[in-house]
Amino acid sequence: MNNQDKLKLSHNIALIAGIFCAAVALLLLLNFWQITKTDPIESKALEALVQRLKDDRNNEELKEEIRNFDLLARKAYFNSQWQVETGAYMLLFGAIVLAFALRVYYAAKSKIEEPEKVLENEIASRIIAQKGIVIVGAAVMVLALLASYLSVNQLKSYDATALVAENETSAEEAIEVINVAPAQTATNEVSEEVAVNETTASENVSEVQSEVASSETVAETPVTETKPAAASSGMTLAELQKNHNSFRGPLAQGVIMHKNIPTEWDGAAGTNVVWKAEVPKHGFNSPVIWGDKLFVSGADNASREVYCYNRNDGKLLWTGVADNISGSPATPPRVTEDTGLSAPTLTTDGNAVFAIFGTGDLIAFDMNGKRLWARNLGVPDNHYGHSSSLISWNGKLLVQYDTNRGGKVMALDNKSGETVWETQRNSKISWASPVLAEVDGKYQLVLTADPIVAGYDVETGEELWSVECMMGEVGPSVGYADGIVVAANEYARMVAIDIRTQEVLWEDDFYLPEAASILAHDGLVFVATSYGVFVCYDLKEGELLWEDDFGSPVYSSPVFADGKVYLMDNDGVMRIYEFSRELKKVGENELGEMSGPTPAFADGRIYIRGEKDLFCIGK
Template sequence: MNRLLFTRLLTPTLRTILGICLTFSALTSLKAENWPRFRGIDGSGISSETGFPLKWTDADYAWVKELPGLGHSSPSVWGDNLFVTSAIGEGETRYLFCLDPKTGKEKWRRETKLKKSHKHRKGSWASSSPVTDGEHVYVAFADEESYLLIAYNLKGKKIWEEDLGGFTSQHGHGSSPIIYKNLVIATKDQKGPSSVTAFNKLTGKTIWQAERAERRTSYATPIIINHPNTNPQLICVSGATGVSSLDPETGKVNWTTGAFPSRTVSSPVYGEGLIFAKCGGGGRGKLLYGIDPTGSGNVKETHIKYTRSSKLPYVPTPIVFEGHLYLWGDNGVVSCVELATQKNVWTERVDGGYSSSPVCINGIIYCISENGEVAMIDASPKFKFHGKIKLNDPSHATVVVANGQMFLRTFKKLYCLNAGK
């Protein structure tokens, strides 16, 4: 029976009920969101999903999964697949796991062998988050001899592997790959020859490679922005180049701010028509730029619309939400800035040390402290602290939310909390 005939046979009441159900189903599917890369769809760290609690206990978790070794990467989620990395030993064995997000059951794991390597005391050999488009998943692992970008299909079959060459850094590898249309893009800003490379996501063929100025390693993950007055832009951050815009189709540089005075760890974020990026060192941010992305060439004197040099995070990436910039400091000092006036609305202390980045879920900002406590505040010009929930395991990983589930990654575990609990 075709759909038109079926509808005609329904009574008016049944047609009304069916319409309501279909509308509700459509709205529900619109609310559900995948989380394909570090800090969500566009790297903003913002989700409109609802129903997550401000208080919960261990009994409320849908599941808890023990992961071997150590990892600070965030999961990536698409539909029925969750991807997360981990490493054992001194980095000689790296893993990519595919889990069922509903149950935590392992679907498959793939192992990559590399050389033993050093890392920062707060780092891991699995700090780069996978990226997925729902058809393939891409993961990056690096040591001093190799920088591997590997593509798998959803069954775990390796599709291709490319080696970008040795990766030289003081603290190890941290930047995550991203996807743009038919490209997967990886940055290699290091203590040596540096570049940004775009590969065909199906074949691994190099489509373009942009050489970069070199200095100390950058750990920032790039973003793609879509400003109404420009073509799409690939935004990359490093100490040597500062903030730079590239054409994601060709790798050609559109504009740059020139070098930052310090290293870059946190990633750029875009909101309210501005790109926000910063540099720092010694556990604190030292300089933040808010950049109008419509310029060309060197824009340092013309398109930097906001600067800040105090009470800045070093590692955590900011949040831009409803006209305000939220700066979550490594030392637990959080500031709210009204962007229209550039006025600092409030600065408050939530305590703890933070190496993860905050995310905003339906107007609540969640951030996991290094000792494994989930701190929550309102994303609002009026400060409101909702307390902390202990995870009983340290964490340097960023909260993930996808399709009605929140995922909290610690050093050795992955916790899943369903909306509505």
């Protein structure tokens, strides 16, 4: 191939490649324009169809038309995207060929150039360059100055207005004390409440016995009235046990002292349903009971509320709204649907009922719905939503507040909401709830999170012990019995810890709970997995005693009551097992509604919160 052929060939190739590149570039531009114009989600035709459907909701033909149109629009959109991508590759290929052909062309065309006799006048060029540099430099400076004079410092205007308002608010940790009733009066009121309880509910409520009736295999219950009478706002442990004042009952251990608990019902048919009441706002918190009053809470993005029902007839007595709380976010944090904004269970000390929401709002109402105090603990940085329940002991409201910003536990004064103590924890975020454990006459608050299971002095908040054994997103609260703490979490492990020596007695990682808390009682441990296996272990040895694989998901926690173990699954089916080292199923009852919360118990009654309604089961 001589030079002339080379020139001709490279010229033709360059020409073809150039035309090809121009055509592809033009098509790409058109395609790009088409993509910007035909956003399938913003389609006006689709909007018009959807609007028509709003007027004629049952028009199946229209629905099908919308689906087809939507599919078509999406196909067209993604097809255009594919075309752009393919076009880009083609353009690149064309550009490479063009560049190569041009290089060859110019190389073949090049001749030895005769050097120019007169070269660029460097001096003149430098003088022009000086002007150019000064002009460009000055232009940059002027443009920057112009931009600075045109831009407004909005941050300063915020400082001028908002900071003043902030200074005006109370520096008292954003505690809003609305109306604190005198202590004496409050106590009197509670006494009256209790008295009223005893009279109104006496027909249904029998005396709480100090010992659990034993079945063949069940030993005597260690927790009795003979224990030291620790006080909770003047209430004895026995009085707490008469009620169901927190998540999983007294001390949050899942051990209930009430008797005559029903074992058969049918929520849909109304069999053994004493009453059923709709809860205005949704929430995954469990009912708590004091006397004849039952409390739950509910929330959505619009508001957060506390509901008080008469537990005898299901009548809604009052609704408390958690609003106008200093520090509360204007828009609630984003939470997942399976957690919501009111997952934490309330607690009550008989004088007041306390509720916390996913916004960090903590509020106290008296038993008649009068707001006592409210404060915001800081919006919890929690990707699912805050779910740790409250518990009260000895005049203190105990809050486990493990968020993505670190872990902490705090005690607030029940009457004023002021912080009594606060302890920073070496833990990550968790969703578990605090459990009270009695150790040699003193009470500890036992918490679990990634990576520690730890005990705290209820009076001072001092961390008494901790064992590094957990990991992951810890949801299940610990079980406690016979001086042994059992903690577990899915994808981690189950660990039994001697609370006095912190010795790890045993551990297992086969069946692990995701959300359901652990029930430990009288030598046995019960674990419910989220994939529907209920398992019983020996508390001291960790030996697997039995398992029931029923296959439906469980978020509710197992509870011991009346010699049996009650376990509600998410479909609203409650399975009842004998508290035994062998698997003995007593009953299986349907609620007729989905359910996630853990039921509350009273003598002869079970209170179950379904997806919409609150059920009172009994005779």
